[in-house]
Each structure stands twice: as structure tokens, then as C-alpha cells.
Amino acid sequence: MSTTTPDLTAAASAARERLDAHVREIVQWHFDPATGCEFWLEWAKKAGWDPRKEVRGYDDLARFGNFQDEWLRGGPVRKWVPKGHAGKPVSLFETGGSTGVPKARINIDDFRIDYENFSTTLPDEFFPKGADWMHIGPSGPRRLRLAIEHLAQHRGGICFMVDLDPRWVIKLIKWGEIEMVEKYKKHVIDQALVLMKAHPNIQCLFTTPKLLEALCERASLKQLGIKGVFCGGTEMTPQFHRFAQEELMEGAYFAPTYGNTLMGLATHRETGPDEGYAIVYYPPAPRAMIEVVDKDQTDKVVGYGETGRVRLTTLTREFFMPRFLERDEAERERPCARYPWDGVRNVRPFSGFATTVVEGVY
Amino acid sequence: MLHLPILRFGQPYRSLDVASVPDFRTRKPYVTVSQANGGLVRRDLLPQNQAQMRKALDALPVAELIARTKKAAELFAHETLPVGDQAQTPADYVRQVSATTGLPHVMVRRNLEKIRGVMENVDVVLAGLTRGLPLDILDSGAGEIAGHAMGFAPRGDALGVVLPSNSPGVHALWAPTIALKTALVLKPGSAEPWSPYRIIQAFLAAGMPSEAFGYYPTDHASAGEILRRCGRGMVFGDVSSTKRWAKDPRVEVHGPGYSKVVIGPDQADDWERYLDVMASSIAENSGRSCVNASGVWVTKHGRAIAEALGERLARVVPRASEDPEADLAPFADPRVAERISAMVDQGLREPGAEDVTMKHRGGRSRVAEFDGGTYLLPTIVHCDTPEHPLANREFLFPFASVVEVPEESMPEILGPTLAVALISDDEAFRRRFFASHDVHRLNLGPVPTQRVAWDQPHEGNLFEHLWARRALQRATA
Numbered sequence: 001m002s003t004t005t006p007d008l009t010a011a012a013s014a015a016r017e018r019l020d021a022h023v024r025e026i027v028q029w030h031f032d033p034a035t036g037c038e039f040w041l042e043w044a045k046k047a048g049w050d051p052r053k054e055v056r057g058y059d060d061l062a063r064f065g066n067f068q069d070e071w072l073r074g075g076p077v078r079k080w081v082p083k084g085h086a087g088k089p090v091s092l093f094e095t096g097g098s099t100g101v102p103k104a105r106i107n108i109d110d111f112r113i114d115y116e117n118f119s120t121t122l123p124d125e126f127f128p129k130g131a132d133w134m135h136i137g138p139s140g141p142r143r144l145r146l147a148i149e150h151l152a153q154h155r156g157g158i159c160f161m162v163d164l165d166p167r168w169v170i171k172l173i174k175w176g177e178i179e180m181v182e183k184y185k186k187h188v189i190d191q192a193l194v195l196m197k198a199h200p201n202i203q204c205l206f207t208t209p210k211l212l213e214a215l216c217e218r219a220s221l222k223q224l225g226i227k228g229v230f231c232g233g234t235e236m237t238p239q240f241h242r243f244a245q246e247e248l249m250e251g252a253y254f255a256p257t258y259g260n261t262l263m264g265l266a267t268h269r270e271t272g273p274d275e276g277y278a279i280v281y282y283p284p285a286p287r288a289m290i291e292v293v294d295k296d297q298t299d300k301v302v303g304y305g306e307t308g309r310v311r312l313t314t315l316t317r318e319f320f321m322p323r324f325l326e327r328d329e330a331e332r333e334r335p336c337a338r339y340p341w342d343g344v345r346n347v348r349p350f351s352g353f354a355t356t357v358v359e360g361v362y
Numbered sequence: 363m364l365h366l367p368i369l370r371f372g373q374p375y376r377s378l379d380v381a382s383v384p385d386f387r388t389r390k391p392y393v394t395v396s397q398a399n400g401g402l403v404r405r406d407l408l409p410q411n412q413a414q415m416r417k418a419l420d421a422l423p424v425a426e427l428i429a430r431t432k433k434a435a436e437l438f439a440h441e442t443l444p445v446g447d448q449a450q451t452p453a454d455y456v457r458q459v460s461a462t463t464g465l466p467h468v469m470v471r472r473n474l475e476k477i478r479g480v481m482e483n484v485d486v487v488l489a490g491l492t493r494g495l496p497l498d499i500l501d502s503g504a505g506e507i508a509g510h511a512m513g514f515a516p517r518g519d520a521l522g523v524v525l526p527s528n529s530p531g532v533h534a535l536w537a538p539t540i541a542l543k544t545a546l547v548l549k550p551g552s553a554e555p556w557s558p559y560r561i562i563q564a565f566l567a568a569g570m571p572s573e574a575f576g577y578y579p580t581d582h583a584s585a586g587e588i589l590r591r592c593g594r595g596m597v598f599g600d601v602s603s604t605k606r607w608a609k610d611p612r613v614e615v616h617g618p619g620y621s622k623v624v625i626g627p628d629q630a631d632d633w634e635r636y637l638d639v640m641a642s643s644i645a646e647n648s649g650r651s652c653v654n655a656s657g658v659w660v661t662k663h664g665r666a667i668a669e670a671l672g673e674r675l676a677r678v679v680p681r682a683s684e685d686p687e688a689d690l691a692p693f694a695d696p697r698v699a700e701r702i703s704a705m706v707d708q709g710l711r712e713p714g715a716e717d718v719t720m721k722h723r724g725g726r727s728r729v730a731e732f733d734g735g736t737y738l739l740p741t742i743v744h745c746d747t748p749e750h751p752l753a754n755r756e757f758l759f760p761f762a763s764v765v766e767v768p769e770e771s772m773p774e775i776l777g778p779t780l781a782v783a784l785i786s787d788d789e790a791f792r793r794r795f796f797a798s799h800d801v802h803r804l805n806l807g808p809v810p811t812q813r814v815a816w817d818q819p820h821e822g823n824l825f826e827h828l829w830a831r832r833a834l835q836r837a838t839a
């Protein structure tokens with residue numbers, strides 16, 4: 001359990017100063033006609049104020065209002081490429097394909113930086129350097145396609161991959177074709193098991209909660225030689241966390257993550273029975289921030305321990321996304337020694353929407 | 363607050379996911395129930411685990427399982443049993459079921475007695491379902507009857523049952539499963555977690571092996587996993603929630619019954635003699651069972667019958683839960699009552715139907731509030747034709763349509779019907795019902811539709827659902 005101490009207060013204060021400085025640097029970059037992208041330069045012209053002069057710190061991002069989901073749906077996608085990165089190879093990652101035109105985010109090196117930073121949080125004992133990885137999950141237009149492979153390579157490993165198309169799974173569920181969902185899941189796990197049994201240096205696994213369950217129904221992680229599991233992609237409940245720890249891991253390390261294409265990759269703080277297996281994440285500050293805001297007054301951050309809607313802010317030289325309201329809710333978590341800034345606890349689909357979205361299908 | 367855990371192979375497991383079930387009057391949490399995550403359900407129901415569950419029962423002869431089921435019947439009805447980490451007397455059980463479902467105490471007691479009766483008479487029930495098969499054949503797998511070799515094979519190791527919340531009486535249907543050497547995996551109804559839990563506790567106290575029991579309160583998707591994973595299944599629910607399983611022969615579907623009272627042409631003029639049978643078929647157990655009549659189909663006097671039934675059932679009014687005269691159950695969720703009433707009203711907007719009970723209610727809504735509960739008052743609708751949208755509908759309260767149809771159109775015009783109380787001495791008319799594919803239970807004469815003899819198959823035969831006749835030949839000496 002995190003508590004507030006003088007050391008932590010000082011660390012939080014220093015982190016805040018770093019964040020404010022980082023905000024100034026990123027705003028300078030994105031709103032400088034020489035380095036910014038077409039979208040934000042046009043936005044500033046219409047807004048009638050110059051963020052470079054008026055944004056002095058993180059709180060000033062309030063002047064942008066909430067980043068609109070629709071801005072990322074549809075082209076031209078080059079409007080998001082900062083001129084300062086002109087000529088570099090651009091990757092495109094999509095999210096939200098289950099709700100109309102997918103949101104698209106351009107990427108140059110951000111995913112590498114994010115995953116290299118994340119790599120420092122993985123214990124070498126369980127994710128050995130030089131060990132190979134197995135990725136079972138969505139690839140296609142998603143960041144995971146390149147990110148997990150880069151993580152493996154960064155740690156000296158080679159990544160084996162089995163793909164799953166979540167948009168097809170969503171369609172099957174909507175059609176009530178549950179048996180076909182099961183067959184597809186079996187098809188995915190069959191391929192993974194063939195690879196994992198044939199390549200004994202596969203010791204690290206990335207997969208989603210549902211595929212992890214499905215894999216463990218067919219085989220023992222221990223017998224497969226898996227030492228560390230990096231799990232993410234969809235919502236995880238404390239009960240799932242506990243179930244995974246108590247019944248699936250067999251001594252392997254379980255690293256749950258909360259990431260998305262728009263923000264980056266949050267890292268977890270280990271919890272156990274004493275905290276009810278809560279899933280606590282911290283954003284990769286200052287490159288991204290996660291806040292919990294009042295669901296009705298979204299400019300108001302809720303108190304620690306209180307529930308609200310998740311608001312993301314991304315602050316990199318490739319992508320500037322101030323105050324984006326996610327489709328998730330969570331409790332606001334206090335800073336901790338390792339991450340002296342706000343985190344989130346038990347992220348789950350936002351309950352304030354009138355219609356439900358098919359979540360967690362893969 | 364009282365908490366009901368999951369039971370995994372009979373052992374309590376407290377989940378971090380918890381659902382709160384409210385008291386129907388106060389809407390305040392009354393009990394919390396552990397919710398099983400999907401992965402846990404699937405893992406527990408791996409084929410090798412189901413095989414172990416069954417193996418625990420297979421070690422005991424059927425005769426012993428029957429003896430212990432009888433003992434469990436007594437324990438269920440009369441003894442204090444564990445409920446979560448507390449103790450539950452039969453009176454506690456009655457009060458608790460009533461608190462979360464709204465069923466008046468007298469109805470809960472009646473359902474308790476129904477469950478006890480089936481468990482106490484499990485040998486008679488099985489004799490009926492197996493047509494007198496010597497059940498020790500199930501111990502050895504093979505035997506000989508009247509000079510014929512006879513073998514049986516289990517169709518599955520476990521029966522997965524997705525249960526409703528409307529009335530505990532349905533538990534009588536699966537209660538004989540254990541005596542048939544088949545393990546039980548139960549998903550309780552969200553508002554009625556009590557009965558399956560108490561029945562399991564009674565079985566355990568009677569000495570049944572705990573490994574044979576699973577109790578998994580969970581969400582809709584994981585309930586589907588139970589049906590998909592268990593060798594055999596049973597599901598209760600409305601058409602929309604059960605249609606997915608209608609074509610799966612592993613799963614026995616218990617949906618709406620569309621049960622009816624039919625008065626044949628030979629008895630039509632004597633209809634007044636049968637008013638009690640009609641009223642009780644419609645309104646007993648507050649109209650919540652699939653064997654409650656939702657239609658009275660006659661060859662003449664339809665209007666007069668509707669008027670008489672309307673007048674009779676309008677006397678049924680809400681009473682306190684503890685009132686021994688209570689014969690109407692409120693809805694645990696008031697919004698459900700509003701929705702059902704709106705559906706009836708929508709049907710009445712189609713010309714050709716009249717709510718004949720309305721005048722007895724003084725024109726007031728059939729949705730009534732009493733003592734913190736929301737009720738639907740009994741409703742009788744007279745329909746001019748069998749094609750009217752309300753002529754063949756079933757709702758979760760004392761509702762019935764009275765429809766006049768030509769003699770020669772019956773029974774085909776009834777459509778699928780779970781129980782028919784056939785009031786006719788006309789042999790030719792009766793024979794037409796005997797030949798019908800659509801009519802399941804037949805109560806001949808003035809026997810209410812909800813009068814169920816448990817040694818008769820009900821929407822399928824439990825024995826045949828769990829066991830298959832195996833072709834068996836031996837080498838000749």
C-alpha cells in the first residue's frame with residue numbers, strides 16, 4: 001500500500017517540475033511552424049491564442065479542452081506527422097475498430113521508446129535477457145504488432161507470433177456464433193502450442209487475459225518453460241488477477257499492463273491479497289499522464305480512492321493529445337516511491353455510457 | 363452481511379467479484395454472492411475434472427445414493443444447514459427466499475415441500491422415469507431383463523443447470539440427478555441463490571461426496587460456458603435466452619410453457635363446474651410456473667368464461683409476505699412489472715381483445731404497490747380469435763387469455779404446449795391430443811395444469827437425458 005512520506009512528497013514535487021518542463025518543451029515543438037504537425041498548427045490559428053506563449057505547465061493544458069475522439073477517425077493521416085519528423089518512416093496504429101472508423105495514430109519511434117522504458121520494469125529473473133518470446137494476440141494494424149517484437153529484440157530475444165483478429169471475434173459474438181468463437185480461439189492456441197513445444201527457448205509470453213486462460217486450459221505454463229507473462233490488451237479484474245496468480249502462473253511472474261495506442265504503456269505496481277489483488281497502473285510520466293476525472297464535470301479530478309472516468313494525455317514529440325476522455329473508469333491511486341505521480345486502480349469499461357460496447361473479446 | 367460463496371467441488375471459494383442481491387421491498391443489499399470469473403468456470407469444468415466429479419458418485423451404488431437423497435430431503439426441509447459461514451434454519455430459508463424474490467412465505471414453503479417430496483420419493487420418481495428399470499444396472503453398466511441383455515452408458519459426467527429466479531419449485535426437476543450418478547454444476551438465478559445452495563448443503567450433510575457438486579453464481583456468458591462444457595445441460599429462461607440451446611441435444615430447454623386448460627365440446631355447457639380448475643391453473647404459485655395455464659381454449663361460452671374468471675381472479679390481491687393467505691407474489695425488480703404490464707397494454711391496443719379484469723380493478727392499472735412491493739394484478743383477456751397477439755402469450759404473473767376455437771382445429775391450433783388440462787370425456791377428442799406432437803403433459807379431466815406427478819417426464823425425461831441405452835451382446839458359451 002502506498003503512503004505519503006516526506007521523501008515521496010519531494011519526489012512527487014520533482015516529478016511535477018519535470019512534467020511542467022516537459023509540457024513546455026512538447027508544446028513548443030508541436031506549435032512551432034517548423035516542427036509541428038498540420039493539425040495542431042491549423043488548430044492554433046483557429047483558436048486565436050499561441051500555446052507556445054501561454055502554456056507554462058501541465059495545468060495549462062486545460063485551455064485545450066478535451067481532445068476529440070473524432071479527430072483521429074479518417075484522413076488525411078499525414079496531418080498528424082510533425083514537420084520535425086519529415087522524411088522518417090511512419091507506422092500507423094489503429095484503435096477502436098469496433099466502433100466505426102478506427103482511430104489512427106502515427107508512430108515513428110514512440111513505440112520503441114515506450115517498450116524500452118517498460119522493459120526496465122520487467123524482472124530479469126522471470127523475463128531473462130536472451131530468452132525468446134511468444135506473442136499470442138492481436139497484431140494487424142495494432143501497435144502490438146511491432147511493440148512486442150521490439151521488446152523481445154531489445155531484451156536480446158526473438159519473438160514468435162500467432163495472430164488473432166479481434167474485429168472478427170466481435171462480429172462472431174454479435175451474430176451469436178459462440179461455437180465459432182471457440183473454434184477460432186482453439187485455432188489460435190493450437191498454433192501457439194506447436195511453437196512453444198518446438199522452441200524451448202521461448203520463456204516469455206505476451207498474451208491477453210482470455211487467451212491466457214485458454215492456453216492454460218490446454219497446457220501448463222511451467223511445463224512449457226514459461227517464466228514471465230506480460231498480459232494486457234483488455235480489461236482485467238482483480239478476480240482475474242488473483243485467479244491468474246493462484247491458479248495459472250505456477251511460479252511464473254505475472255505483469256498486467258494497461259496500454260493503448262493513444263497513450264503508451266502503463267506499468268503495474270505489484271499487489272496481492274492484502275490489496276485485494278487490485279490492478280494498479282502508473283503512466284509513463286512525463287511522456288503520458290493518466291488522470292481520473294468526475295464523470296459529469298470532466299475538468300475536475302476526483303479525490304484519491306474515488307471513482308471517475310479515465311483521462312489520458314500524451315506528450316511526445318510524435319504525438320500531442322491533451323485530455324482525452326477514455327472509455328474506461330477507475331479509482332484514482334496515490335503516487336508511490338517508484339512512480340511518484342498519480343496512478344489508476346482497477347480500470348474497467350466506463351459505466352456511464354447508454355449502450356454497451358463489446359469489450360474484452362480477445 | 364451474509365455472503366454466499368462459490369462451491370468448487372463442494373468447497374467454498376470467496377470471489378473478489380461480488381454481486382449484491384437486494385431485498386425486494388427496501389431495494390437495499392440483503393446478501394452478497396461471489397461471482398465466478400469465466401476462466402475459473404472453464405478450468406473447473408475441464409473434462410478430466412468432470413470425470414473426477416462423476417467418479418466420486420460412481421463409487422457409491424445407486425441404492426445408497428437414493429438412501430442419501432432421501433436423508434437429504436429431510437435435512438433440506440427440517441434441519442439447520444450452513445449458508446455461507448452462517449447457519450440457516452428452514453424458517454431462515456423461507457424468509458431469505460422471500461426477501462430476494464418477493465415470493466410470499468406460504469409459497470416458498472409450498473415449493474420447499476415440492477422439492478422435499480421429489481427427493482424423499484426419488485425411488486418412485488426414478489421408477490417412473492426408467493419404467494421400473496432395476497437401477498443396480500447403472501452400477502454395473504449391464505444386466506439382463508426378461509432374458510434380454512441390457513446396458514446403459516452415461517451421456518455425460520456432469521449436468522450443468524442454468525437456473526431461474528422465479529420459483530424454487532423448478533429445483534425438483536434436477537434434484538434426482540445425483541441419484542443417477544451424475545455430478546451437478548449449478549448456476550443459480552441471480553435473485554434466488556438460496557435453494558440450490560441449501561439443496562447442495564443437504565446432500566453434503568447426508569454424506570454425498572463433496573467433489574460431485576459445483577455452485578457457480580456468474581454472468582450470462584459464463585452461464586453459457588457451463589452449458590457448453592458440461593456433458594449434459596438444462597437451461598431455464600425466456601425464449602430469447604434459451605433459443606441458442608434449442609437445437610443442442612445435450613441441453614434440455616425449459617422455456618415458456620404456454621400451458622392451457624382445454625374444455626372439450628362434450629363438457630362445454632358445464633364450464634362453471636370447472637371454474638376452480640381454471641382459476642387454480644392460472645393463479646396458483648402466482649402464475650410463475652411454466653405449468654401455470656396462460657390460456658383457456660374452449661369451443662363455446664368463451665365470453666362468459668372470461669367474465670367469470672375475471673370476476674374470480676380479481677379477488678386475488680396483494681397481501682403481506684407473512685400472510686398465510688398470500689397468493690400473489692411481487693416482482694423483485696419493479697421495472698420488470700412495469701415492462702410486462704406495458705407489453706399486455708400494447709397487445710390490447712390491437713382490436714379484438716379485452717381485459718375483462720379491468721372493470722373489477724375500477725379501471726386502475728394492473729401494476730399495484732403494496733407494503734413496499736410492486737405487483738401485477740391477475741389479468742384475464744378475452745380474445746375474439748386465436749390469431750390475436752395476446753391469445754397465446756405467457757407472462758410471469760396470473761395472466762390468461764380465453765379463446766373460442768372450432769372443435770376440429772384442436773389440438774393443432776394450440777401450438778407447442780407444455781401442459782394441457784384436458785376436460786373432456788370424448789374419446790375421439792382425447793385421442794387427437796394423444797396423437798399430438800406439440801402437447802407434452804396431459805392432465806386428463808379436471809386436474810389443474812400445475813398438478814405435476816414427478817414420476818412422469820417433464821419437458822424431457824431426466825433419466826433419458828443422463829443415460830443412453832447401450833447395445834450389448836455377449837459371446838455365447
